[in-house]
Amino acid sequence: MTFEIFTFSFMHRAIISGIAIAILCSIVGLFLVLRRYSLFGDAIAHSSFGGIALGLMAGIYPLWTAYGVSIVSALIMTRIKDKFNISGDASIAVLLSSGIAVGLVIIGLSGGFTLDIFSFLFGSILLVSVNDTVLILSLTGIILIVILLLYRQLLYSTFNEEQAKVNGIPVEKINYLIVFMAGITVVTSIQLVGVLLISALFVIPNVTAIMYGKGFKQTAIISMCFSIFSVVAGIFVSYIFDITPAGTIVLFAIGIFACTMGIKSLGLLSRHN
């Protein structure tokens, strides 16, 4: 019976955590995409790989070390980028490769790849514990509250930094806040889609929603809807056909994006033609 999956408590946890992560990735990702920072999530995810390896070697819960390493390295990289005037894409490349390099060296030192490493690389949403779910829901709640409280500052500094500065918005602090929130979001999402596919959840629902939404709030809500649909459908379909949830979730998101492109090329979505 297909419907029996609704009765499993691991499935409840997977769906609840998945929806929370979908909402979180959509809203944080929208700020990154609009700042032309689409791959930043990917870079943080790769740096978190170093943190995961460190945690596994040291016998600490790997996600804790991943939070520490990825947030610190993202903030340092942002500082270096501003201070030495390095372009955004180059700084992403540096962050991305150094995380993987550190991770690979640590894994080599501690005896090679294990099953644990693979679950972080490709996600393991069906394995989230009650504690994980509580953590995911709490972090989602905190970040959403911060975004609601600082909505104008976040939106304005994303729209035009110079004008935001003239209006007295502390643009530099807001930039660091966005990097900090992106770090938390990425590591929180690792359990859903894994290190390798995180940027898909940051970017694809948002570039799709931008083609539909008029204002910022509307676009954010549309993006969340696409993202939630992809996550829930991806989890169910992957369970039924016994395939990887991470890949299935991302393919659903890509499917919505492809349909939108099709609708647009038929002239049915005239906004940006």
Place this chain on the structure above:
Amino acid sequence: MLKVVEIDHLTIEYPDVKAIDDVSFTVNQGDFLGIIGPNGAGKSTLFASMLNLNTKYNGTIKFFGTDIRKSKNYLKEIGYVPQKPIFEKNFPATVNDVVKMGLQKESDENKIDEILQQLWIHELSERRIGELSGGQQQRVFIAKALVNKPKVLILDEPVTGIDQQSIDLFYSILKELNSKQNITIIWSSHDLDAVNQLANHVACLNRTLFFHGESDDFFKNDELVKQYSEASMQEHMHHH
């Protein structure tokens, strides 16, 4: 007469050139000051320092009697319209969203409708900013600059690349803001005719200040007018 801006011995040096060289002038409340000068004369650099975007300068800039190095509160009283606002073309923000960004307090939302009506862009409020024409976009940015009811409006060549009809409307709005609402306006422009029609004070800037005074005095001085007419400014640009 309340002094809104006092600039005293302002010098801004870049590694290879002095962008502003010992400039001093005062703007009083209700002044409509037109700042004219060729490209590269330092107009945008001057504005950047006045708006606290560039803090590397010598001399002092005071707003409402307070040194801007000591307090940034003056920024709340300023509306700024840049030459060409840069934003992502596909940015999902409606006209309403953009004007709201200029609002200090969320509770003042009824001010948005008011200002949109005043600038005749009320019917565009739910359109995306990137879909509008250059003239319409510029009116939206003026609405954003005005929504907080600033005491000073700073405009950096605000009509660059805009159609004549929008320019005319824009100028009539500026005149009304200055004469009816007593908003002090500091405006840089290439268009001497427009400066003649609108401004009551003129400053001629070309790294140093060549003239600052009542606009009648400027336009009576044929030599100055000739020097700063558009043709000779372009000539000047070629020499640089």
